[in-house]
Amino acid sequence: MNNNSHTVFFTFLSYFTLFFPILISANAELRALMELKSSLDPDNKFLKSWTFEGDPCSSFQGVACNQHLKVANITLQGKGLTGRLSPAVAGLKCLSGLYLHYNFLSGEIPREIYGLTELLDLYLNVNNFSGIIPPEIGKMASLQVLDLCCNQLNGSIPREIGNLKKLSAVTLQHNRLTGPIPSSIGNLGMLKRLDLSFNQLSGNIPSTIANPPELKILDLQNNTLSGVVPPALKRLNGGFKGENNLGLCGAGFSSLRVCSTWDNSNINQAEPFAPRINSTGTKHVPMNAKIPVACSQTNCSKSSKLPRVAVITGVIICSITLLVGAFLFVFQLRRRKQKIGFTADSTSEDRLSTNEAKDLTSRSASPLITLEYSNKWDPMMSYQIGTEDSDNFLHRFTFNLEEIESATQYFSDLNLLGKSKFFAVYKGILKDGSVVAIKCVHVINCKSEEAEFLSGLRLLTSLRHENLAKLRGFCCSMSRGECYLIYDFASRGNLLRYLDLVDGSEHNLDWATRVSIIKGIAKGIGYLHRSETNRPAIVHKSISVKNILLDEQFKPIITDSGLQKLLVDDIIFSTLKVSASLGYMAPEYITTGGCTEKSDVYAFGVIMLQILSGKTYLNSSIRLAAESGRYEEFIDANLKGKFSKTEAAILTKIAVISTDELPDSRPTMKTVIQDLSNLGSVTL
Structure with a gap:
């Protein structure tokens, strides 16, 4: 025992x-x-x-x-x-x-x-x-x-x-x-x-x-x-x-x-963190070093006359050059002001009214671009002023700042639609009665190189698609220190408003509307990814439910397309940071540090799952159910079973392959559009 x-x-x-x-x-x-x-x-x-x-x-x-x-x-x-x-x-x-x-x-x-x-x-x-x-x-x-x-x-x-x-x-x-x-x-x-x-x-x-x-x-x-x-x-x-x-x-x-x-001559200088050679102090000078003997007073006075004369002559020449340059600059500036027709201090009579601007744009397909210049900052300064192309471009896109201020009640908080660290968006009504959304960006957040800015501006004006926000106007004001992007107004707000809703909410979307929205988003992204004669293919980089708006007919409108062409890199990465934190950033960005068209496809797949589930945050159970094809487990309960099971299965499959971790395994947007073409009543 x-x-x-x-x-x-x-x-x-x-x-x-x-x-x-x-x-x-x-x-x-x-x-x-x-x-x-x-x-x-x-x-x-x-x-x-x-x-x-x-x-x-x-x-x-x-x-x-x-x-x-x-x-x-x-x-x-x-x-x-x-x-x-x-x-x-x-x-x-x-x-x-x-x-x-x-x-x-x-x-x-x-x-x-x-x-x-x-x-x-x-x-x-x-x-x-x-x-x-x-x-x-x-x-x-x-x-x-x-x-x-x-x-x-x-x-x-x-x-x-x-x-x-x-x-x-x-x-x-x-x-x-x-x-x-x-x-x-x-x-x-x-x-x-x-x-x-x-x-x-x-x-x-x-x-x-x-x-x-x-x-x-x-x-x-x-x-x-x-x-x-x-x-x-x-x-x-x-x-x-x-x-x-x-x-x-x-x-x-x-x-x-x-x-x-x-x-x-500087190739062999000490490298970072390498031991430094003391370059001062006589105790480090070799004994056999050839040190020049100090000249006598007579020799020094003789040899110093030539440098003194050269210095005086140089000063005179520089002064004359500066005076001539200043005169030419003032003369050219006066001609430039006369050609443009207004300055930063011009009165409203010197600028184009809404109707006059419309007369100009009626002769071309270009949108109105508002530009208020100052002597300090002018995105057109380095462009070839005086050429026929630049004159046409300039005249097409001039518009006064006063109407923007009037449209927003001088940027009243009553007109404020939203605000972030870098942007503010106001609702405005122009004199012709059209309703617009005006995005304000501080000048320091815009590209400072005029050529880059102009190139980005041209790109934005070239984007024309029913599912992309249409740029109506543009203005830069040094007096306010801001630039303004003017878009058509979307009355139903962004897609985020239609997620995480309780049963019975008036914002609950029916199945057909959800399918239509998904197809419209796909069309918009597909247009961006398709190169045109007047522009290259564009990667959006930061697509999310926050920058997808809905108009009165619930048509989706993607905003901020090509905006990275106007903004400094720090702002771009800040927007990428927000996009990534919400789960829209593709995994390969971690290793490559860059975005491709397949990155947009990944974000589109995430948005699809959000629309189908009605949820902003996609937890592991939603993803697991989607990957297993069990769509009935994550489809929004607010639909109360009123959805097409066949369409739900197809949409779930597209969403899953679009969010594959490997970019090569994701489809192109062209393929996605083809797969969506047989769904619902909306044709692609």
Whole structure:
């Protein structure tokens, strides 16, 4: 009996010794996850499945475990998270993947995260993180992908990044990083992609950056880099981008100027973070250095006369040149004002009235474009004023600012339809009684290069399709510091108003209307993707239910098409950030950093599921039901079963293949339109 008791005791002790650490570890991970939840989702809107009673390995949304029941992956991209990243994440010692991109997370990235030595993928891109990238990052020995792009990170890139020998992709673009590019990046033998574009990096490009044998993409555009580009980077061909670095030069790079003698004299200067040679102080001058002997007073006075005369002569010549140039500038400006017919200070009589503008546009198919110029900012300045084409273009698109102010009751809040960080939209009524929507954009958010601006303006005016918002007018006013886009008004608002509705709501859409809306959206996107004689194919990039409007007949109208051609890149990426956070951004954007026509197809598939389900947020159960073809489980209950099962099956299939993770597996919009052509009563 005693032997049996001892056996039972030792068996219990063995099991206790074996499983107690596992239980302790599991509880520690649970506590870490719950602390992480409270910081990521402080309002408990998106992570409701994370509870102390739940099992992280089975019931926590976005959490996956390994075979040892340890948390291995956290996948919460595009969930709308608005909090911060807690240091508690460091308690998940076996974490190999952290995917928090496309959210609204802010604050500093906690230093504790860099203690996750098993982490392979770190995706914190497209958020609002601030602060520096600390040197502790060098401890993450297993890291293969580091994506921190599209945040507000500042400071320099730490040289310790060169310790991460397994890195294959580093994307830090669209931040506020300063200082030089560390030469230690050359130690990353497995690096394939390095994107440091759209920062404030300075100094030379270190020659070691060409060392990684697998490097295919190096994007350094839009910084303040200078000097000669290492010739070894020519092997990247189109994979190297260095535009908009005024100090950069190099032979064999199509986007760069050829180096001058001055540029070449700086090739051998010290590289970033390399030991610096002291260039001052006599104790460092070699004993055999040839130092010129000071000249005598007589010799100096004789030799200094010629430079003095040259300086005086140069000053006189420059003064005369400036006077002549100023005279010619004033003369040309006066002629220009007479040709255009008004200035920023002109009275309303000098500008075209609505009726006069209509007379002009009646002679062409172009819309009215409102332009109020000033001496400080003129999008037409660099265009070839005086040519017949430019004169016609200018006269077609002139329209006064006063009517826009009058139409909106001087931009009264009573006319305000909506407002965001970068835009405000007002409802307006023109003198002819037509109702318009006027989008206001601050001038600093518009492209400053006149040629780019003009090109974008021409593109916007060329878009003519029943499912695209029609641009009626345009105005830039330096006095107000704003530009205005004037569109036809859509009376029923955006598609978002028709989602997440309760039973009996007047905004509930019937089945035929939903099918018609889906087909109309497809037609609009298909038109954008089709190149025309007067314009190239266009990728919208940020299609969502927010920028799809409905007119009186519930016809869908896609807004903001081609708008990226007028706006600065920071605004484009901010809109992409919003689009991504709502789940419209295709997965390949993470790795390529670019949008294609297949990216629009992905967004279209998401919108299809939203229309069919009547839900803004597509949870995992909706997606799973759609992928399994069980449409009856997610079709909007407000329809009360009044829908075509055949059409529902076809639409579900199209939505699923359109949101495939692989872009090559998604159909083109042309194919989608063909598949939709037999549905409902609307023809394509």
